[in-house]
Amino acid sequence: MSGGGMWGGARWRMLVVIVLLAVAGGAGWLWHDLDRFSRTPLQVQAAGSSIDIAKGSGFKQIVAQLRGQGLSDAPPLYWRALAERMQVAGKLHAGEYALPPGITPRALLQDMASGRVLQHDFTIVDGWTFAELRAALDKAGKLQHLTTGMDNAALMQRIGAPGEAPEGRFLPETYAYVKGDSDLDLLRRAHAAMRRTLDALWPGRDGDLPLATPYDALILASIVEKETGRADERKRIAGVFVRRLENHMLLQTDPSVIYGMGASYAGNIRRSDLTTDTPYNTYTRAGLPPTPIALPGKPAIEAALHPAQGSELYFVARGDGTHVFASTLAEHNHNVACYQLKRCQR
Template sequence: MIHRLLGIVILGGSFAIAWFMMSINTFSEHPLALPASEVTYQIPTGSSLSAVAIDLEKRGYLESALYFQLMTRWEGQAGNLKAGEYTLNKGITPKALINLFVSGKVKSHALTIVEGWTFKELLAAVNSHESLKQTLEGLTSQEVMVRLGLPGIEPEGRFLPDTYHFPKGTTDSEFLKRAYNSMETYLANEWAQREQGLPLKTPYDALILASIVEKETGQAEERPEIAGVFIRRLQKGMLLQTDPTVIYGMGDRYNGNIRRRDLREDTPYNTYVHKGLTPTPISLPGADAIHSVLHPAKGNTLYFVAKGNGYHQFSATLAEHNSAVRKYQLKR
């Protein structure tokens, strides 16, 4: 009798285990009940497996928090879930969900640093980005650089324009340090491959001139020609005479117009008054502008004037330039 009862218990236990394993297997392959084709889910830092499982069940995504925990422990992944923001797509199963949480492939956010922005404009974009953790609000430009571990470094021009992807919760200082390092790397590589004989003593000189070229034209194909004009002017000891430097020197006083008195105003950035480069960059130059400055177009042009269609007329002599000014500027 005892043997018969023991056999029944063992048989019943085997059936129960088999049923339980089949239930777990069915659960693992059954898609989550997501309310939309794509759902964003956040695992907060420090969250336990049980907390995540219970939350998923409360949201109605999972049928069983217990099964999810047991399955995760069975897979040996209970302590490997990584915090972050994840994208859950319609059809994802609990088994695939575990793999996603363990992979750390968090949802990516992006911010584009636009060529020609000033550092002030960059900070405004960073401060307003909802997915960046704000730690620099209210600080001056120099205080921001101190926070980045770069005390005494002028921030203008130091951050490479590009589109940067990052997970939610990335700090604003982490974002800026990444863009700063990208600029340092790119500028160093370009400087190492520069043409010889340029009137630029340091990579920073190249950065300054590239920032001016960046503001002079939005046409990529014109940048080498404009860079060539400025390089030749520097070689000849001529004034650069470029309006964007005047505008930068005016700061918040600029209202869209440059008057004759503005061209004569003695600011450190007025290249109608001072020879050579400006004290600092006047914008964030892009990769093309930097390359153009270090590989300028050959030729003999020393002047250019806007045609009014986004492009410029280049001239080799002052007489030609004055004629172009009358044609494209004065008549307008």
């Protein structure tokens, strides 16, 4: 009996060892498989994909959404185990997250735990008019469109700039935003950026400029912006306009005339347009126009505040994006005949 008991005890211990080994082996396999799952790219269908986690979503809902979008067919238990191992199970944030090809479950959970939501870019282009800016904003995706149907005065009121004319007041650059931001949010930032830029640049302006206020500089910069897109010409063109202001000459800048024509401009400026008076017709009215005529970039503002020295009072387009400058009317008339009327004298 004692021998049988010893044998029975040995068999029992052996069984326990086998079970423990099986459990350990199974746990090891599960751990290995979980590690494989954490490093296996999700099934992203196309570049530019994203997932939008709604506010209030719990962990089960998030996993269900991942599976529902076909990103993963792994059991929910794997997602839970991975999140627990990463200590992020209760720390996932709502928002829109990028799904670049190759992203893994581990990387996605880390993004969600860090709140690293997808950012979109909106670029305000140097030289756009405010109307063009509004049209582009209306087409921007993932942005709340709160300004639709709002007139300019109401819009400026909403961004905290009541009574301001909007033209020229928004700094051209690229602004990042996330889903849920509004067009008003973006406009507030661009408006504040322009104000900061003017506040920073105005005190360092050249002395004795015929510009009484930062707003005058903004107006002049908008004209420079529309006259040339070439960095090597901005200060030279600004110098021409500054000297014309100093000499009480009409600015005679076509872009301002075109701006004043509004919707009636059909692509060509006629002689009659130059004699038809509007507040922006710099052939019929002296000084700067009443507002900017576009959104000038920082380089154009710097050019207006630091114009090139010289004697040039005129310039005319060559037709290749550059301009030819002149100090006398006779020289200018020759340049007009040569480059615009194609009557160059060899």
